[in-house]
Amino acid sequence: MDYQAVLEQIVQDIAPQVGGGRPAEYIPVLASVDPSLFGMAIAEVDGTVHGIGDWQRPFSTQSITKVFTLALALAQGGDGLWARVGREPSGNPFNSLVQLEYENGIPRNPFINAGALVVTDQLLTLNGDASNELLGFLRQESGNPRLGFDAQVARSESEFGDRNAALAHFMASYGNIANPVPTLLEHYFRQCSIEMSCGDLALACRFLARHGLRADNTRLLTRSEAKQINAVMLTCGTYDAAGEFAYRVGLPGKSGVGGGIVAVVPGHCTLCVWSPGLDARGNSVAGVAALDRFTTLTGLSVF
Numbered sequence: 001m002d003y004q005a006v007l008e009q010i011v012q013d014i015a016p017q018v019g020g021g022r023p024a025e026y027i028p029v030l031a032s033v034d035p036s037l038f039g040m041a042i043a044e045v046d047g048t049v050h051g052i053g054d055w056q057r058p059f060s061t062q063s064i065t066k067v068f069t070l071a072l073a074l075a076q077g078g079d080g081l082w083a084r085v086g087r088e089p090s091g092n093p094f095n096s097l098v099q100l101e102y103e104n105g106i107p108r109n110p111f112i113n114a115g116a117l118v119v120t121d122q123l124l125t126l127n128g129d130a131s132n133e134l135l136g137f138l139r140q141e142s143g144n145p146r147l148g149f150d151a152q153v154a155r156s157e158s159e160f161g162d163r164n165a166a167l168a169h170f171m172a173s174y175g176n177i178a179n180p181v182p183t184l185l186e187h188y189f190r191q192c193s194i195e196m197s198c199g200d201l202a203l204a205c206r207f208l209a210r211h212g213l214r215a216d217n218t219r220l221l222t223r224s225e226a227k228q229i230n231a232v233m234l235t236c237g238t239y240d241a242a243g244e245f246a247y248r249v250g251l252p253g254k255s256g257v258g259g260g261i262v263a264v265v266p267g268h269c270t271l272c273v274w275s276p277g278l279d280a281r282g283n284s285v286a287g288v289a290a291l292d293r294f295t296t297l298t299g300l301s302v303f
């Protein structure tokens with residue numbers, strides 16, 4: 001497959017959509033990112049990377065990190081995690097509170113904010129740290145030792161973090177958070193602030209296309225666990241738009257409000273696309289369009 005030619009074709013096809021939507025506005029530092037930026041990278045399972053546009057430019061990974069914390073928590077702590085967080089699409093916005101009371105403090109899935117807070121809490125319990133554990137993993141998998149937290153984003157997340165604090169305290173009231181809420185929030189906000197490029201992210205999620213094998217060929221997850229994470233990404237990775245994303249793209253994917261989306265073609269490659277303009281559900285407009293074109297042009301999909 002000539003992936004570079006595919007990327008060039010995608011850029012032509014989706015040009016009218018780049019700049020569509022609006023960058024995330026809940027913190028000023030994200031609201032000021034230029035919406036006309038667009039990058040896309042493909043990492044083959046052997047580590048060969050292809051990229052186009054702004055694919056080497058770091059951006060705020062935000063909720064994409066939820067995939068990696070889930071993988072680490074399952075790898076290190078096993079599937080007891082699933083007693084604390086479900087695996088069903090929520091059909092609600094990523095930061096919604098409503099289901100939590102009806103469902104006794106057990107979040108629907110690990111990719112909405114409530115579920116991700118539980119996962120980070122589990123990592124904290126397992127390691128005494130979560131954000132640095134995650135950063136170390138991402139540096140190793142991407143091969144980029146320069147990856148780091150964006151202190152300004154982390155501070156802003158905290159300053160405007162009332163909703164995440166409410167989610168964490170509410171779950172703590174049901175006994176579903178083990179660590180002090182302020183400590184958990186500090187790690188969660190730092191986790192969201194990690195800056196990576198499309199190239200870094202495509203490489204970092206290769207273990208999901210390689211059935212659980214890390215970049216150094218050691219095993220992170222069983223084949224079955226890798227399949228399970230891909231399945232939850234397909235059904236829950238783009239929040240209340242997961243049905244539409246599966247319909248248009250047909251791949252496991254995970255978005256973040258920084259405008260990035262990662263997607264996995266198991267056994268073939270991983271993709272990361274970035275463009276800051278978001279739709280009403282918090283997914284990159286040009287990013288979804290580009291992944292839609294990718295599966296149409298290549299025929300690569302899980303279906």
Ligand code: DON
Pocket residue numbers: 061062063064094095113157164192255256257258281282283
């Ligand atoms: O927790 C938050 O609200 C953000 N730091 C991350 C949310 C996010 O990326 C949701 N994704 N679309």
